[in-house]
Amino acid sequence: MQLMATLRTSVNIAVATALLGMSSLASAERIEESPSAGAMVADAVIARPLYFVLSQAGALVYGATLPFTLLGGNADEAAETLVVTPLQAAFVRCLGCGKVENSVGSLDEGEGKMIRHFVMVSGGVSQEKSFVGEKFLSGGLYLGTHFSLVDDSRFDVMLGGRQLMASEKDVGDENLSSLEIVSRFGKAVNGWLELSGKLGLSRWKYKVDSDVDITGISDIKASSFDFFWGVGAAAQLSENWRVGLDYTRYDLTVEDNITLSGVAATDADALAFQARLADGIDTNLELLDLNITYMF
Template sequence: MRFLAAFKKPLQVSLAAVLLLSGTVATAQTVEEDPSAGAMVIDAVLARPLYFALSQVGSLVYGATLPFTLLGGNAEQAAETLVVTPLQAAFVRCLGCGKMPNQVGELKEGEGKFIRHFVMLSAGQANYSESLVDVSGSAIGGGLFLGTHFSLNDDSRYDVLLGYRTFGTAELDKNGTEFEDTASSIQIASRFGKRIFWDLELMGKLGLHRWSAERKVNNSTSSSSGFGFLYGIGVERFVSDNLRLGLDYTVYSLNKKDEYEADVSTADLNISYMF
């Protein structure tokens, strides 16, 4: 539990480093443009936040329609248009630039762009930190996810995924009163990052989730649910043509005023089958 909590501050720093890494690489590649100071200010204040917001709305639409787009055969186009393109515009362009190299919409599959779908299983430890009662605890849980993966020839990667994760049941104690918290999450998230060496890729994760929590105290049970944000960082690598192994750390917000206010952080081992 303390081990997981100790990673919360470094996680925020590391996630920022992923974003800065993407921006630095793009700046080095885009040398033809010479944006003005005004263009840089407008880009930083207006354009990039808008593109980021569009990418997250696009993730929601993509995740909600993924089963249908997979059956219809246009999941790749939906992910590219709704999520990957605005993510690139938000994080990969140099500041104030109107163009970017390796724009996903201008690349053909197999010629700078590779698209695969995947099923991912995850399992690991979840750390509960509930502020209303001021208790904390840990439990073991796991999840199942379905998504689409983009790899570009500049070593950047983008994923969009829809999934479910149970956080398990944490046994808690407050001044001698024992109770149990059980929580789960249905989530839609986007992941983006860079290959750092060999086949190892560093990535950040952002998304939204619908959570539900149940508390058992003595013979009574109370429940709560709501929507919240999630963010995290992780690493992944291919171990074969179709299998990827990864580690990630994610923080989930479970907050409903005066009912249930908690952060749940997870450290997971993931295995993905690409198809």
């Protein structure tokens, strides 16, 4: 089961990466290079996946050190070096080319790029599938760094958290909490609309204070690290404010780290629910939320 879960997660990431990569490649500026077929194959098979992995590893380091780099005044340099530069190499270069037009490192702030920090608040609804079938209400808070480049490409790196509460209580008081590191990249359209994709890593915790009569269990806890991806659109309202709409897909898999308390099964339904938990939690969340961002 662990192998299948790992493969499924890898496929989801690969699909999201491919879609975002094709979109970015289609909108990238033409570079005056004539790469060979071998260079194109090597770029697609080796270089781009490596740059993508580097960007996500950089996002982890950026997120973990963000409070300190903000205090030290070099959060923008950290985001540029650790995340945006490898993201450009992974998605913006033409296939097989050795350089990137408008590379973030070659642009001066105010002359080709603008760097700003932001706080984003989000709220929405989600549908959990294949486990208990719950609908959740969601709220989130994020802190990050935003890059606007002269070629209309946009990059965000952010650290934040999300809380989800079940809107119905068929099982009990059910909630999810998630600590997340996110890299987001896209394009500005018509100067005021931004279309983007995002990839991230979440550390989430699942908890149920259950009705024993329904499940035969008084308390359920689980936690895991999982990847997620999404797409979104945002509109610039003013110099400092923007509003957006995001779709996010989480794949949550836990096989071993599940704790049950107060087990008191008395009927077939309760025993069946416990049997499902014994096999692990393998489910997904599809979340649609509205977000408001303040740039500073």
